[in-house]
Amino acid sequence: MPPKRLDPREFLSTTRLVVVAGKGGVGKTTVTAVLARAAADAGLRVLAVDLDGKPTLADLVGDVPHLSLTAPDALADYLETHGLKRVAKRLAASGIIDVVSTAAPGIDDIVVLGKLKSLERSGDHDLIVVDGPAAGHAITFLLSARGLLDTVRGGPIRTQALDVLEMLGDPTRCQVVLVTLPETTPVNELVETAYALEEHVGVQLGPVVVNGVDAGDGDLVIPDGADPALAAAASFRNARRAMHHREIERLSDALAIDQIHLPHVVTAGITRDDIARLAAGL
């Protein structure tokens, strides 16, 4: 089946946890905000989650409920709910998260995934949209559960890892949305990430989001003798549109996954209003 343009609303009600992943600079946070906004506008109870503790996502989603979930917070939370409350504060405060995650790589990821799993299980939200880690880290992040099963042979972390694996393997509970720009390197990296996720993690891939598409209505016509400044601007625009078209074609050839296209926003800094417009335009 060839890839097609997808109605995002259809997708947003098929699963409960969406992890948005993509290379730095492709607009992961924008896409997270647009999906959260669109789902909220469609009447779903949505929670938008960032994992970096930065205020950007919270700004962009406006009145959609938001949670900032960093690894140290998740670890402290984890320790508290596992009978280790007394040392939890001391551990997190003294940077011990670094020690723990060094001793058993992936433990910081698994406590975050574990927290997402309990949010997903709580029934308080129809949809949780997570501004996930950058592409390279997305694979290790999602692989952390499997990796820990090899190193940790018992105890609460193992149970946690098993629960997370179960969620990742169930498309009605969790899917991954990969984001790219219609440019060569981001498209190549998305294709690599998609194959790696399918092969190693076994998580269901939702639609691919192509962000910043300058679609336009065909080429601008540049008549002979046109003003040089106007002509230069037009050929720049035509070249960019041609590149976007070419890269979207290439992505469709390489990956049989439905696509969502977000138009290029004519601004240098995206705002909450832009997000609302993009969500309405889906």
Added chain:
Amino acid sequence: MARRPPASAPEPVLVVEPVATTAAELSAALGAAEVVVCCGSGGVGKTTTAAVLGLQLARDGRRVVVVTIDPAKRLADALGLAGGLTNDPSRLDVDAPGELWAMMLDTAATFDGLVRANAPSPEQAERILANRFYRNIAGALSGTQEYMAAERLHALHDDPHFDVVIVDTPPTRNALDFLEAPGTLARFLDHPLFKLLMMPTRRGLKVLNVAAQPVLRTIGKVVGGDVLADAIAFFQAFDGMETGFRDRADAVMALLRSDATRYVLVAAPKRDTIDEARYFAARLREATLGVSALVVNRSTPSFGIPDQAVGRDTADPVLSALWANHDELAAIAAAEHDQLAPLVADVAPAPVCWVPMLPGDVHDVAGLHEIRRLLFGPDRPTG
């Protein structure tokens, strides 16, 4: 699903003329540099910028090596690194009086080398290298990559074969961690776990007592006893090696803080990359180090002012579309300049170089030359 690599894209076509740049200022800023550190967030073209600066310096007759962390595949091809990860420099064929070499940092191999150089005996080195905990941190501990990049940079700087080392930092906020106060230990010996483990040993307590500490007991409960035992064995194997590591770290730090080292910030006109660049600028300022240049990649170029005789209010739909497009791009370019203004102010008086968004990726040396001309101006005839 069968793996099918995407077909490679057609040749990019440059549609923009080289913009007026602060080419002379940029050349002057890099003039006597022995080390150039390129900082910026992921996806802003940091590696490309590092390679382009290297190309220009090679044209100036210098022998340059570019150390990159994780180049995009096509750029790796352009840099002759298609064979995959190699910790040894390979030379590029670049028709220049100087030389251009490139290498990809292998964090784990660099770390192994450092352990071998500092261990009192080959046996102790092997004990450390074989430790499971070591294998985990050598590649993955946060900050290790940054530290090893600095270590490699120092070694290449000492190598008489190279005049200039250009390093492309990892795309993390920790990229400048190696600038932290002189006199600190190498980052991983500063590790809280190391301190915890070493304290009791120095007090003359038995090794076995270490694992009985409450904090370690807690960690053991969470991660499992065998994982913890590996960690303890590792740090104890390191006992006595701190001095060598500290001396080495001090030497690296002294180089990074010397006049021979220049810092080039790389950003794109997007909020997140600008925030990251401002963060780096602030870190450098705290360390009383200046920014030598700011390179803004992927900017919307300016196309000049159209002849008003053609008229924005034309009834001709073709011309009217051209006007609308021109005005839209001009508005984007103006918005980008506004957005970059705080960063430009942060780095003043450093030159700011705008590289327009190109319709394709750099995938060969010719592509690097195109960008070099955008940064440093058109080539003058030789002779």
